[in-house]
Amino acid sequence: xxxxxxxxxxxxLRGEIPCKKVYxxxxxxxxxxxxxxxxxxxxxxxxxxxxxxxxxxxxxxAEEITALFRAFSQIACDHGLDQSGYRLISNCGINxxxxxxxxxxxxxxxxxxxxxxxxx
Amino acid sequence: xxxxxxxxxxxxLRGEIPCKKVYxxxxxxxxxxxxxxxxxxxxxxxxxxxxxxxxxxxxxxAEEITALFRAFSQIACDHGLDQSGYRLISNCGINxxxxxxxxxxxxxxxxxxxxxxxxx
Numbered sequence: 001x002x003x004x005x006x007x008x009x010x011x012x013l014r015g016e017i018p019c020k021k022v023y024x025x026x027x028x029x030x031x032x033x034x035x036x037x038x039x040x041x042x043x044x045x046x047x048x049x050x051x052x053x054x055x056x057x058x059x060x061x062a063e064e065i066t067a068l069f070r071a072f073s074q075i076a077c078d079h080g081l082d083q084s085g086y087r088l089i090s091n092c093g094i095n096x097x098x099x100x101x102x103x104x105x106x107x108x109x110x111x112x113x114x115x116x117x118x119x120x
Numbered sequence: 121x122x123x124x125x126x127x128x129x130x131x132x133l134r135g136e137i138p139c140k141k142v143y144x145x146x147x148x149x150x151x152x153x154x155x156x157x158x159x160x161x162x163x164x165x166x167x168x169x170x171x172x173x174x175x176x177x178x179x180x181x182a183e184e185i186t187a188l189f190r191a192f193s194q195i196a197c198d199h200g201l202d203q204s205g206y207r208l209i210s211n212c213g214i215n216x217x218x219x220x221x222x223x224x225x226x227x228x229x230x231x232x233x234x235x236x237x238x239x240x
Contacts, residue, residue: 081212084215085211087215087217092207095229106236110215116226117233
């Protein structure tokens with residue numbers, strides 16, 4: 001399946017839709033989730049056109065991969081989560097519950113998070 | 121806080137405790153979780169002594185970071201999850217619910233996973 005250039009995160013990356021930006025560099029954009037599931041819920045995206053983790057790790061450069069995860073941790077620190085802790089989640093495809101077909105890492109924190117997996 | 125060399129994953133990496141290994145390369149070891157939360161539940165670890173995602177992204181080389189996430193996706197493919205989908209989770213610190221102080225990525229799949237976050 002090819003990358004869908006009309007997905008909402010592609011539109012945000014092109015500046016066609018606004019976001020509450022918290023971080024940006026050459027390879028990465030991060031912004032607050034519009035429907036937060038925790039006191040801190042930030043989405044961290046590579047700027048390149050990658051559908052999901054599988055697509056990203058196969059096609060992106062080592063520089064892009066390193067930039068994404070270093071930015072992720074930096075954003076956690078910037079929001080005071082490095083001492084209290086946080087959770088990284090990335091949903092891939094149908095079984096993962098991925099909602100937008102552009103790779104995004106969820107950064108969740110600011111409260112004691114529940115179990116990793118639940119039924120249903 | 122320094123890395124605790126007596127944690128259970130350090131012992132597995134040194135071969136002092138057995139594991140059901142599914143993948144190994146110079147930088148990465150992966151094995152089945154002993155208490156699986158989904159039909160497929162694999163733990164993917166860097167071999168270096170990193171406590172969590174924060175520690176890893178600050179101290180590990182670009183080669184180690186790239187190797188970890190490329191291996192993660194490769195293992196998902198090897199287990200037939202690239203088409204059906206999967207979830208990546210990494211818990212960091214107290215609020216994340218991290219149980220072992222050696223960075224590990226959870227690879228969860230084989231069923232439709234539930235919501236990302238639940239209370240309690």
